[in-house]
Amino acid sequence: MTHPLLEARDLSKHFPVENGAKVHAVEHVDLAIDRGETLAVVGESGCGKSTLAHLMIRLLEPTTGSIVLDGVAINGLGTKAMREHRRKMQIIFQDPFASLDPRRTVGKAVAEPLLVHKVVSGAELDAKVATLFERVGLTADMMRQFPHQFSGGQRQRVCIARALTLEPELVIADESVSALDVSIQAQVINLMMELQEEMGLSYLFISHDLAVVERVSHRVAVMYLGQIVEIGPRSAIFENAQHSYTQRLLDAVPIADPRKRRDRPLITGEIPSPVWAPGTAPERVVMRQVSPGHMVAQEA
Amino acid sequence: MSDATPLLSIRNLTVTFGSFTAVDDISYDLHDGQTLAVVGESGSGKSVTALSIMRLVDLGTRGRIKDGEILFRQPDGSVVDLVQLDEDEMREIRGNQISMIFQEPLTSLNPVFSVGNQVAEAVMLHQGLDKQAANERALEMFQLVRIPDPDKRLDQYPHEMSGGMRQRVMIAMALSCDPTILIADEPTTALDVTIQAQILGLMRDLRETTGAAVMIITHDMGVVAEVADDVVVMNQAKVVETGSVFDIFEEPKKEYTKALLAAVPRLGSMTGLADPAPFELVDPT
Numbered sequence: 001m002t003h004p005l006l007e008a009r010d011l012s013k014h015f016p017v018e019n020g021a022k023v024h025a026v027e028h029v030d031l032a033i034d035r036g037e038t039l040a041v042v043g044e045s046g047c048g049k050s051t052l053a054h055l056m057i058r059l060l061e062p063t064t065g066s067i068v069l070d071g072v073a074i075n076g077l078g079t080k081a082m083r084e085h086r087r088k089m090q091i092i093f094q095d096p097f098a099s100l101d102p103r104r105t106v107g108k109a110v111a112e113p114l115l116v117h118k119v120v121s122g123a124e125l126d127a128k129v130a131t132l133f134e135r136v137g138l139t140a141d142m143m144r145q146f147p148h149q150f151s152g153g154q155r156q157r158v159c160i161a162r163a164l165t166l167e168p169e170l171v172i173a174d175e176s177v178s179a180l181d182v183s184i185q186a187q188v189i190n191l192m193m194e195l196q197e198e199m200g201l202s203y204l205f206i207s208h209d210l211a212v213v214e215r216v217s218h219r220v221a222v223m224y225l226g227q228i229v230e231i232g233p234r235s236a237i238f239e240n241a242q243h244s245y246t247q248r249l250l251d252a253v254p255i256a257d258p259r260k261r262r263d264r265p266l267i268t269g270e271i272p273s274p275v276w277a278p279g280t281a282p283e284r285v286v287m288r289q290v291s292p293g294h295m296v297a298q299e300a
Numbered sequence: 301m302s303d304a305t306p307l308l309s310i311r312n313l314t315v316t317f318g319s320f321t322a323v324d325d326i327s328y329d330l331h332d333g334q335t336l337a338v339v340g341e342s343g344s345g346k347s348v349t350a351l352s353i354m355r356l357v358d359l360g361t362r363g364r365i366k367d368g369e370i371l372f373r374q375p376d377g378s379v380v381d382l383v384q385l386d387e388d389e390m391r392e393i394r395g396n397q398i399s400m401i402f403q404e405p406l407t408s409l410n411p412v413f414s415v416g417n418q419v420a421e422a423v424m425l426h427q428g429l430d431k432q433a434a435n436e437r438a439l440e441m442f443q444l445v446r447i448p449d450p451d452k453r454l455d456q457y458p459h460e461m462s463g464g465m466r467q468r469v470m471i472a473m474a475l476s477c478d479p480t481i482l483i484a485d486e487p488t489t490a491l492d493v494t495i496q497a498q499i500l501g502l503m504r505d506l507r508e509t510t511g512a513a514v515m516i517i518t519h520d521m522g523v524v525a526e527v528a529d530d531v532v533v534m535n536q537a538k539v540v541e542t543g544s545v546f547d548i549f550e551e552p553k554k555e556y557t558k559a560l561l562a563a564v565p566r567l568g569s570m571t572g573l574a575d576p577a578p579f580e581l582v583d584p585t
Contacts, residue, residue, distance in 0.1 A: 038576060044492040044493065044494065045492050152342075181341035181342050181519065182341065182519065182520075182521070182560065182563045182564055183341065183559060183560060183563040183581075183584075184341075185563065185565075186562075186563035186565075186579040186581055187563075187581065189578070189579065190578040190579055190581070193576060193577075193578050194578070208492065208493065209493075209565070210493070210567060211522070211564075211565035211566055211567045211569075212565045214565070214567060214568075214569070214570045215565050215569075215570060215576060215577065215579070216576050217576060218575065218576065234570070234576075235570075235571075235572075235573075235574070238567075238568070238570070238571070239571060248494060249493060249494065250567070251497070252493045252494040252496065252497035253493055253522070253567045254496070254497070254500070254520065254522030254523050254525065254526045255522060255525060255526070255566070255567060255568075256521045256522045256524075256525045256549070256561075256564045256566050257525055257549060257566070258525045258526075258528075258545040258546055258549055259546075260525075261525065261526055
């Protein structure tokens with residue numbers, strides 16, 4: 001039987017705030033990522049998309065629900081049992097400068113996972129790291145340099161190289177191209193797509209930028225206040241959005257064509273708070289199917 | 301563009317930080333009622349140019365306006381070179397005739413004073429109004445920038461407001477003295493996309509109601525296409541190309557501009573395609 005590469009099953013994460021109230025950051029999320037596909041999760045600040053990414057790779061433990069990697073429930077696994085599974089999943093963050101130790105050469109940063117997992121050592125290690133550097137568009141002689149000697153785009157390439165060292169099946173990209181200049185962003189996105197083609201990678205692509213998401217994704221999930229309100233194939237979300245929030249997000253994206261300038265309605269609405277008092281919780285959304293794979297939350 | 305004396309004319313401006321040249325011999329004009337976008341990637345010199353106009357670049361930094369003129373036509377028709385003004389003269393212009401808003405409104409607001417207080421203070425300082433008149437002006441400005449429940453919001457502190465509301469407060473403060481030029485440095489970059497749309501719409505409306513010329517500094521070609529009449533493209537301290545927003549988007553002349561546009565993700569560009577597709581990049585050289 002084939003199963004998805006990674007699944008979230010009824011996943012919730014609540015963070016306590018004062019007086020017993022809780023932030024319902026992620027609320028009853030069900031997701032599945034198949035091999036070789038890019039699933040994008042979009043939403044605005046505070047919608048829970050980064051918390052979801054961190055739960056999926058177990059940087060956070062869920063309040064309830066489970067994460068299933070390759071058919072194995074991984075939440076609850078001990079450090080040792082987890083190590084084997086960790087190799088299959090890697091994460092790249094938004095700020096590549098904060099993700100690299102300023103006092104270590106980038107070569108050492110990329111080599112570390114290989115040493116920790118005892119994959120290779122000695123001369124073989126250097127050769128392997130050099131190959132990875134070249135694969136992500138850097139040169140082998142850059143291995144001896146420090147993070148501050150690189151531009152933002154190059155640093156993000158280093159982080160991608162490090163994420164690929166253990167030949168993962170899934171890479172979680174948490175706003176990984178958001179901080180980059182547009183020309184560099186395009187190059188890094190193209191690199192990520194090439195790597196997907198070559199290695200059969202899956203991506204969980206967390207982003208607030210719908211135009212970027214349209215480029216990279218096979219499927220898209222729209223998150224609002226911790227819940228998924230619409231999910232489906234990219235074309236369904238971008239060409240046939242059903243949920244009012246998805247439509248609102250799409251309408252707000254600036255169009256890089258002055259002839260398509262629109263008069264924007266001056267709505268002043270803001271997203272409600274995800275903080276809930278003790279004993280209260282947001283109403284759980286009910287999904288209905290629009291077309292195969294395209295699900296939308298029913299609206300009141 | 302009109303042939304009349306520009307409102308602001310930057311001529312052969314060069315700005316250095318020590319041995320580093322951040323702005324290298326650039327020239328461009330801003331006209332009455334115009335919305336001009338200055339677009340470029342990090343380090344292109346677009347923000348340093350804006351800070352030079354406000355003469356903030358040489359305040360407490362190693363920045364120095366090494367050469368060039370920034371000619372500003374004052375409301376009485378006289379033209380002054382902002383580069384030559386001393387700090388006292390500059391203070392008369394800064395915030396009064398030319399105001400500026402920044403990317404991160406939280407760091408631009410004082411956390412220990414209510415937002416209404418801060419807008420009123422700016423009005424009292426620049427326009428010499430008494431406290432009551434200044435408070436009334438602050439309320440009027442909050443209504444202008446469409447802050448809901450403006451009379452209640454005046455008493456709030458910056459941390460009690462969302463990013464979008466804070467940016468409205470900054471715009472209210474910047475417009476409170478009826479400036480002839482509003483410089484907006486990445487005004488929507490830190491905001492969510494739905495809030496960005498609201499602020500861009502507001503800025504377009506305000507141009508109609510206030511008549512102020514707007515110089516918007518941005519890295520985002522989508523924002524440029526939404527609001528600009530004319531565009532200045534900057535790269536590595538130089539002006540690459542200037543033109544109307546239609547010239548730049550439809551007939552870019554320089555390779556750098558073409559490369560920049562090729563890299564812009566455009567919503568709707570994938571319609572009808574089943575799978576993700578890489579960007580078709582253009583070599584800028």
